[in-house]
Amino acid sequence: MLNKKVTSLEVAKLAGVSQSAVSRVFTPGASSSKKTNELVRKAALDLGYRPNILARSLITGKTKIIGLVVAYLDNYFYPEALELLSGALQKNGYHVLIFMATNTSGNIDNVVEEILDYQVDGIIAASVGMSTNLASRCSDVGVPVVLFNRTQDDKRLSAVTSDNELGGQKIAQFLCDNDHKRIGYIAGWEGASTQRDREKGFTDELKKNGQNIFAREVGNFNLDEARQAARKMFTANQIPDAVFVVNDHMAFAVMDVMRYELGLKIPEDVSVVGYDDVPIAKWLAYSLTTVRQRANRMVDETVSILIDSIENNSTKPRRIAIDGPLILRGSAKILDNYGV
Amino acid sequence: MLNKKVTSLEVAKLAGVSQSAVSRVFTPGASSSKKTNELVRKAALDLGYRPNILARSLITGKTKIIGLVVAYLDNYFYPEALELLSGALQKNGYHVLIFMATNTSGNIDNVVEEILDYQVDGIIAASVGMSTNLASRCSDVGVPVVLFNRTQDDKRLSAVTSDNELGGQKIAQFLCDNDHKRIGYIAGWEGASTQRDREKGFTDELKKNGQNIFAREVGNFNLDEARQAARKMFTANQIPDAVFVVNDHMAFAVMDVMRYELGLKIPEDVSVVGYDDVPIAKWLAYSLTTVRQRANRMVDETVSILIDSIENNSTKPRRIAIDGPLILRGSAKILDNYGV
DNA sequence: TATATTACTGAAATCGATTTCTAATAGTAG
DNA sequence: CTACTATTAGAAATCGATTTCAGTAATATA
Numbered sequence: 026m027l028n029k030k031v032t033s034l035e036v037a038k039l040a041g042v043s044q045s046a047v048s049r050v051f052t053p054g055a056s057s058s059k060k061t062n063e064l065v066r067k068a069a070l071d072l073g074y075r076p077n078i079l080a081r082s083l084i085t086g087k088t089k090i091i092g093l094v095v096a097y098l099d100n101y102f103y104p105e106a107l108e109l110l111s112g113a114l115q116k117n118g119y120h121v122l123i124f125m126a127t128n129t130s131g132n133i134d135n136v137v138e139e140i141l142d143y144q145v146d147g148i149i150a151a152s153v154g155m156s157t158n159l160a161s162r163c164s165d166v167g168v169p170v171v172l173f174n175r176t177q178d179d180k181r182l183s184a185v186t187s188d189n190e191l192g193g194q195k196i197a198q199f200l201c202d203n204d205h206k207r208i209g210y211i212a213g214w215e216g217a218s219t220q221r222d223r224e225k226g227f228t229d230e231l232k233k234n235g236q237n238i239f240a241r242e243v244g245n246f247n248l249d250e251a252r253q254a255a256r257k258m259f260t261a262n263q264i265p266d267a268v269f270v271v272n273d274h275m276a277f278a279v280m281d282v283m284r285y286e287l288g289l290k291i292p293e294d295v296s297v298v299g300y301d302d303v304p305i306a307k308w309l310a311y312s313l314t315t316v317r318q319r320a321n322r323m324v325d326e327t328v329s330i331l332i333d334s335i336e337n338n339s340t341k342p343r344r345i346a347i348d349g350p351l352i353l354r355g356s357a358k359i360l361d362n363y364g365v
Numbered sequence: 366m367l368n369k370k371v372t373s374l375e376v377a378k379l380a381g382v383s384q385s386a387v388s389r390v391f392t393p394g395a396s397s398s399k400k401t402n403e404l405v406r407k408a409a410l411d412l413g414y415r416p417n418i419l420a421r422s423l424i425t426g427k428t429k430i431i432g433l434v435v436a437y438l439d440n441y442f443y444p445e446a447l448e449l450l451s452g453a454l455q456k457n458g459y460h461v462l463i464f465m466a467t468n469t470s471g472n473i474d475n476v477v478e479e480i481l482d483y484q485v486d487g488i489i490a491a492s493v494g495m496s497t498n499l500a501s502r503c504s505d506v507g508v509p510v511v512l513f514n515r516t517q518d519d520k521r522l523s524a525v526t527s528d529n530e531l532g533g534q535k536i537a538q539f540l541c542d543n544d545h546k547r548i549g550y551i552a553g554w555e556g557a558s559t560q561r562d563r564e565k566g567f568t569d570e571l572k573k574n575g576q577n578i579f580a581r582e583v584g585n586f587n588l589d590e591a592r593q594a595a596r597k598m599f600t601a602n603q604i605p606d607a608v609f610v611v612n613d614h615m616a617f618a619v620m621d622v623m624r625y626e627l628g629l630k631i632p633e634d635v636s637v638v639g640y641d642d643v644p645i646a647k648w649l650a651y652s653l654t655t656v657r658q659r660a661n662r663m664v665d666e667t668v669s670i671l672i673d674s675i676e677n678n679s680t681k682p683r684r685i686a687i688d689g690p691l692i693l694r695g696s697a698k699i700l701d702n703y704g705v
Numbered sequence: 706t707a708t709a710t711t712a713c714t715g716a717a718a719t720c721g722a723t724t725t726c727t728a729a730t731a732g733t734a735g
Numbered sequence: 736c737t738a739c740t741a742t743t744a745g746a747a748a749t750c751g752a753t754t755t756c757a758g759t760a761a762t763a764t765a
Contacts, residue, residue, distance in 0.1 A: 706765100707764105707765090708763100708764080708765080709762105709763080709764070709765090710761100710762080710763070710764085711760100711761080711762070711763085712759105712760085712761070712762085713758105713759085713760075713761090714757100714758085714759075714760090715756105715757100715758095715759105716755105716756090716757090716758105717754100717755090717756085718753105718754085718755075718756095719752100719753080719754080719755095720751105720752090720753085720754105721750105722749100722750090723748105723749080723750085724747100724748085724749080724750105725746105725747090725748075725749095726745105726746090726747085726748095727744100727745095727746090727747105728743105728744085728745090728746105729742100729743085729744075729745100730741100730742080730743075730744090731740105731741085731742075731743090732739100732740085732741075732742090733738100733739085733740080733741095734737105734738085734739080734740095735736105735737090735738085735739100
């Protein structure tokens with residue numbers, strides 16, 4: 026019933042060569058004669074032999090596994106990113122071992138310890154932070170770490186983000202240019218660099234235009250809290266005429282509350298702008314004006330940093346911020362003479 | 366700079382015991398004295414030692430890795446399922462190695478070969494099929510396979526789905542009960558069991574109510590094709606007064622076309638029903654009546670089948686279809702006297 | 706034809722753990 | 736105090752590959 030696993034030794038026996046010879050045939054860059062090659066490949070095919078990656082890893086020290094820590098799969102930017110990441114790594118012969126850093130498991134550090142147990146070649150931390158302690162463990166054992174869609178100060182860590190500060194600026198500029206006078210902001214979790222950078226760019230640029238944030242609430246990257254924030258902001262005495270919600274995912278929730286609970290018209294009563302340009306943003310029900318995070322560019326950079334670190338032992342951490350355009354859709358008012 | 370990896374031998378040296386002793390301390394179920402235990406744990410902590418899972422796997426034959434093949438992360442049922450799956454497996458000490466079976470890589474079989482190279486303990490195939498050839502390779506090497514949200518005839522494969530046929534019936538019954546007379550259907554990819562089963566239950570139950578499908582188009586689980594299908598169906602001479610779209614994801618696209626391109630009112634002009642109850646279905650912009658796939662139950666079953674197969678060598682494949690309720694929301698008309 | 710190079714080969718060491726086997730020690734019963 | 740059983744310890748085999756090493760065969764050079 027069980028054929029059990031086929032080992033290189035059995036192939037060697039069938040092919041009438043040494044076990045080393047079999048290994049060499051399957052090791053790129055090793056030398057073997059045409060004849061051995063044929064013999065071995067034929068025997069391997071007959072037996073259905075494929076090299077055991079784990080055994081190989083044990084001696085080469087490379088597993089071709091990348092550990093991916095991810096927290097918010099309900100924000101649809103991440104499934105998209107995950108798909109691209111996994112695809113790109115696959116193309117380079119790597120695979121992704123997933124670790125959920127959900128509320129359930131609490132501490133990220135434990136998760137990363139587990140990752141290291143698997144002798145991964147590298148780690149991608151998507152929208153989660155890392156303790157300094159842990160960062161040093163990774164750098165000690167020579168496992169490169171790339172933060173995806175998050176930065177933090179630790180100099181040992183590479184990071185790839187969109188240019189969040191610039192994105193915030195673009196939004197502020199856009200709203201001011203289109204004559205909005207009471208501009209609100211719904212924030213994400215304050216611990217996240219995305220939140221901080223977007224807000225900084227946003228408020229800085231408002232100031233340059235002689236404005237301040239007119240109302241501010243916190244949604245913590247959580248839909249329920251975002252709805253709560255919207256209710257509060259838009260039942261006040263004087264409501265904003267525009268609101269920037271720190272990401273698309275929360276912006277959708279905010280729009281629903283505004284339209285279906287509070288009877289506000291978008292963009293006639295209030296303009297709404299998000300950030301990410303997830304696929305839903307262009308669905309006609311929302312048609313959300315937003316800054317695009319170029320997931321494919323971000324993924325390309327992440328993968329190339331990682332592979333470069335692994336294969337060329339390049340140890341210098343890099344930080345990359347990718348510019349993304351403001352995508353104009355129906356959720357924000359535009360003056361007739363804007364951009365002409 | 367690089368502390369390099371710490372091995373059990375170094376710990377043994379520091380603790381003044383044999384390497385076997387170190388191993389025993391970290392092997393659950395092995396015996397060691399309290400004293401050795403303390404010595405070893407202290408030394409391990411000092412050096413930052415953790416056992417190398419790969420080396421362990423080599424000899425135990427268990428990797429604690431589950432291969433997950435997944436195709437459609439843009440259907441938001443899957444990120445949710447992935448999150449639950451990964452979480453549940455993590456709780457049991459397993460981790461998920463992801464393999465994208467996207468259009469890019471074409472053939473699933475290659476992907477599964479790659480999975481097997483990693484000596485995974487089990488495989489979850491989410492909404493993808495497997496060739497018989499491959500199924501036998503898996504059963505040969507004793508790797509259990511569970512199909513998630515898909516069935517196929519091969520008897521060696523376990524499968525967990527929602528009760529798609531029953532779900533289809535419920536929808537038909539509901540639409541008939543609420544006085545719809547021209548009921549349309551927008552289908553998914555014909556190769557998928559979910560598509561076939563849902564349609565079968567649906568049409569069977571329509572027949573019992575003396576009706577047939579009034580109009581039928583194919584959307585192939587693809588948003589653009591779904592939109593195309595909607596345009597065709599709802600610009601015909603006589604349009605349906607209700608439509609069942611094979612999954613939520615496509616239903617949203619269909620609703621957008623109906624409302625924003627064709628000016629139809631939902632549910633006044635047409636009732637719309639979906640299937641899955643993804644999180645977006647309850648967003649007020651869609652408020653979609655749909656059959657719930659109980660992702661958590663499906664995941665629990667999947668994980669328990671898998672772990673049972675792995676740890677108890679239970680080899681009998683199982684098929685599970687989980688009943689899910691019809692969730693009534695605003696996208697479908699309901700008669701005043703319905704359900705009273 | 707003799708010699709220097711190169712291309713391959715198989716035996717054996719290695720990676721880092723678990724596990725079997727044998728021996729020693731501790732604990733218990735009579 | 737002896738005999739017997741449980742615990743525990745270390746040495747060595749093992750998992751399935753890669754890689755070093757040393758030697759042989761094939762080819763190139765003089």
